[in-house]
Amino acid sequence: MTIPHEDLLRVVDLLPIGVMTFAPDGTLTLRNGMATQLLMPLLGEQALDNIFFALRHLCPELAATVAAFAPKSGTILDQRRIDGRAGPRKVTLSLGVNRVNRGTFLATVRDITRLTDMATFAFAGSDLLIEVDGDGRIGWAGGAFGPLLGRTPGQAIGQSLGDLFAPRDRESLAKTLATGTRGRIAPTMLRLANPQETRCVVTGLALDGPSKRYFVTVGRPPEQGGEAETTLKQAKDFGIEATDWVRGGQAAVLGLLDVRDWEQTTAGLDRIHMDVLRREIGRLAGDNPTEGLVVGEVGDGRFGVLGPVGTDLQRLGDALRDLVASFAPNGKAEVKGSQLDLDPAGLSLGESVQALRVVLSRFGAAGSDAAGLTGGLSGIIEQANSHKRALAGFIQGGRFALMFQPVVALSDRVVHHYESLLRPNSGPDNPAADTQEFVTLVEAVGLSLALDRAVLMRALSTIRESRVSVAVNVSGASIADPAFTDQLIAAAAGLPRGQLLIELTETAEIADLPAAAARIARLRDAGVPVCLDDFGAGSASFRYLRDLKVDVVKIDGAYVRAAALSDQGRAFVASMRELASASGAETIAEMVETEAEAALMSELGVRYGQGWLFGKPAPAPAPAAGLTRWRY
Secondary structure (H helix, E strand, C coil): CCCCHHHHHHHHHHCCEEEEEECCCCCEEECCHHHHHHHHHHHCHHHHHCHHHHHHHHCCHHHHHHHHHCCCCCEEEEEEEEEEEECCEEEEEEEEEEEEECCEEEEEEEEHHHHHHHHHHHCCCCCEEEEEECCCEEEEEEECHHHHHCCCHHHHCCCEHHHHECHHHHHHHHHHHHCCECCEEEEEEEEECCCCCCEEEEEEEEECCCCCEEEEEEECCHHHCCCCCCCCEEHHHHHHHHHHHHHHCCCEEEEEEEECCHHHHCCCCCHHHHHHHHHHHHCHHHHCHHHCCEEEEEECCEEEEEEECCCCHHHHHHHHHHHHHHHCCCCCCCEEEEEEECCCCCCCHHHHHHHHHHHHHHHHHHCHHHCCCCCHHHHHHHHHHHCHHHHHHHHHCCCEEEEEEEEEECCCCCEEEEEEEEEECCCCCCCCCCHHHHHHHHHHCCCHHHHHHHHHHHHHHHHHHHCCCEEEEECHHHHCCHHHHHHHHHHHHCCCCCCEEEEECCCCCCCCHHHHHHHHHHHHHCCCCEEEEEECCCCCHHHHHHHCCCCEEEECHHHHHHHCCCHHHHHHHHHHHHHHHHCCCEEEECCCCCHHHHHHHHHCCCCEEECCCCCCCECCCCCCCCCCCCCC
16 A cells, blocks of 8 residues: 555644655554654555555655665665645655665655755744744744743643733733734744743744645843844845835835945954944834834945834934944944835835836945835836836947856866856946846846846857856746746757856745746756755745755855855855755855855855956956766
8 A cells, every 4th residue: 555645634734744664565664763653653564565556656766766776885866856736735855875784775865845844944043933823832842941930842732822922921922923014023032931931033934825824933132132133234144134014915115225435434343343333223212122123234334224104214314323333433424214105005016126127226236316206106117117228228239248157066176067147237328326226226127137138148158169058147027938937948959058047046035936936847858957056045945945946056155155154154155055956956156255155165066166266257258178968
């Protein structure tokens, strides 16, 4: 017999990482005592003995592969991705098989869907991590339960979440979970159910689906030195957070705080003092955790604040001025503040998101005076559309250059491929202050597809002339166009496999993931490897990795820098690398600038690196000597 799909789904939910031994005839033994205890009542002994056959149903070639390679030693299957169905839900597993001895094999099974959820959850810097079902019962727990609550995480499983908190705060907890918006649970100050009634900040994610789930994090409040305090987000992360607020539809306000003469004001500070200053700026919004404010550095000396309508931005501006002045050698600082109500005012969701991105791009590049807040989000779209003719002229006339930056193997520094980077021509008729604003405006007025096509044709010329492998950035909006996929496949037809690559960016979110997955599968079949760009920087990254089969993921440079500073940062990168490996993808570390960073990335299992250490963007790629190809 084989296990019914419904039971297999329950196995996957109970056993996110399964370790088992089996013989070629399918006889199987679970190596994990806890797993046996959990699964035996559910499935029975006979079903346990035949789990392998259920796995074979999802991966028909497994048995044949084992039989063919049985005489050999070592790895039989290296993290083979398996797509199938278990009951009504799609299941994506990763299966690895190693030979133990002549008649026994060791299999490891990971549920990628669950693993991406848990990895996202684990990235929260908190003391307690808890998964809760729709009835408020704890299904998974981790963290410092012993020191804080005098019990193990395992003892908390099955209990009500409210039992972890002081009786007088349980009603507040219930309201907090019930009012979660935009998938996020607003930070709320509560007390733990211990003798000290330790104060803590509770936040997390609410996930909709066939069964409601919550990922709840519990951390210490700012004054206790915990990790739950508000931290200063980088420009990319702040932009993603802001777009999530807009998509959520809740009334909110964006504040733009511009520290004038930032470079001169902070000129006397070394790197250590600058890091401390930025950390203290991130804590400005932590005075009132229930507000759920978000602070980010959008540009040098330019800070954004997200909060509900009525947020006292003047107070925050004054606090920022006083804080910077306390660090500045001359003891002076000037802050100019402005704000934008994130009211769509008749715009579509897509238009609202694009308007917000235009504001942040302009503010980051040139300050609040250039942000163009007159008329709100609608006025920003009108301003962008007024530049549409000029932008189209730049694209049609090919008035841009491509720069090429190498991506190398960390083991031997051999160039693997080059990323092509857009550089629009400067001039009085260019409506953008820099490349980022140019791309943002292009997306806002619906010209992403035209730009991607123009860049593709330019990159193909370089590929044919230099005979190197080149990656071209492609917007989510372009991958949604079937004709563009056809164009990419036709372009690759006359090239060696792997010489043309695409990097899928997250600037425009993909609405129809199944359709995008089908197009990406066609590209990969045609010999065009696909890379997820800036992995970890956006909320969609983990969904893309789960639902799209790709060849490589590029770890965002912010995580590379953080890995060099803390054990937690290293754990993040290691988790990303493991997620990529479980999906059958390699990894590239962005923004590698020092030998120490390169060595650390290699130690963590990242295979490729990109950054100034290996070469700055240049007008032409280096000769193709020693160039490697993607493995298939």
